[in-house]
Amino acid sequence: MMPTDPSTTSARRVVIFDMDGTLTRPHLDFDRMRAEIGLAPGPVLEAVLAMPPKDRAAAEAILQRHEDEAAAASELQPGATEVIAAVREAGLTPVLMTRNSRRSVEVVLKRHGLSFDLIRTREDGAMKPSPEPILDICRKLGADAQRSWTVGDFHYDILCGAAAGCTTVLLLTDDGAQPPWASQADHVIHDLRELLGLLGIVRAKKPQEGAPGRQ
Numbered sequence: 468m469m470p471t472d473p474s475t476t477s478a479r480r481v482v483i484f485d486m487d488g489t490l491t492r493p494h495l496d497f498d499r500m501r502a503e504i505g506l507a508p509g510p511v512l513e514a515v516l517a518m519p520p521k522d523r524a525a526a527e528a529i530l531q532r533h534e535d536e537a538a539a540a541s542e543l544q545p546g547a548t549e550v551i552a553a554v555r556e557a558g559l560t561p562v563l564m565t566r567n568s569r570r571s572v573e574v575v576l577k578r579h580g581l582s583f584d585l586i587r588t589r590e591d592g593a594m595k596p597s598p599e600p601i602l603d604i605c606r607k608l609g610a611d612a613q614r615s616w617t618v619g620d621f622h623y624d625i626l627c628g629a630a631a632g633c634t635t636v637l638l639l640t641d642d643g644a645q646p647p648w649a650s651q652a653d654h655v656i657h658d659l660r661e662l663l664g665l666l667g668i669v670r671a672k673k674p675q676e677g678a679p680g681r682q
Contacts, residue, residue: 478611482554482666483601483628484583485619486565487537489638489659490547491575493620494537503529512566512589534567538574544640546660549670551581557668560584562604566594566623584608596623598630605631618662625652636662 484490497511504526506514515526554561562585565572569588576582585604593599605612617628618636628635629651637652638659639645649655654665663670 478614479560479608480558481560481562481584481604481608481610481615482662483562483564483604483615483617483633484551485617485621485624486563486567486572486575488620488640489544489618489624490551490563490581491541491543491579492640494541495533500530500533512594531568531570534571535574538567538571538578541575541578543579544638544659546658548579548581550659550662551583553663553668553670554666557666559666560608560610562608563587564595564600564604564617565589595619596626596630598627598632601627601631601633616666618659622646622648622651636665 487493487495500506500511501508504511504515506526511530515523515530518526551561561583563572563583564587566589569586569590572586572588576586585608587600587604591600592603601612601615601617604610605615613632615633616636617624617631617633618638619625619628620638620640625635625637625648634654635652636654636656637649638656639649640657645655656662656665
């Protein structure tokens with residue numbers, strides 16, 4: 468299996484997946500998290516990082532508890548395992564990039580038997596929406612950001628990928644109206660398995676169980 472239009476360049480191509488809401492079904496309740504910490508509406512991590520040390524430690528404990536609970540109860544999006552495997556089989560490099568903690572990531576990966584060539588969490592430096600996480604990933608893997616893809620369900624995923632020069636894919640799994648920033652993504656999909664078609668990956672169809680054999 469391989470992309471239908473493989474490039475002749477030797478630089479690796481990476482496909483960078485977000486975790487919560489992309490590979491796993493959305494589970495984190497950010498409104499409840501903000502209420503427990505005492506935060507106004509807005510990005511949780513940035514608000515926590517701006518707190519005085521004493522308040523920050525208490526807030527980080529609440530944040531980690533929510534992430535631990537979400538990881539332990541996590542469910543994969545339909546086709547997640549299949550998509551990651553197909554990306555790897557096609558000669559592309561699957562990477563996980565998340566604003567979650569490494570501890571919660573390890574729980575999710577072990578729970579669902581997932582693996583990636585590189586994992587970047589918030590403990591590893593700059594976070595989305597900065598392009599730096601992607602640029603750092605590409606440096607470490609010898610990849611070309613402009614030939615790579617990012618897949619996520621939130622605005623920060625699109626901003627990060629676009630700023631780094633990647634092709635961006637927005638996953639919207641509910642039936643509600645598209646967010647106003649959805650047009651900033653290069654592609655919008657409603658099922659993770661649609662990504663394979665965008666990448667030019669064609670998987671052989673498995674014979675249907677119970678189908679009559681050729682006479």
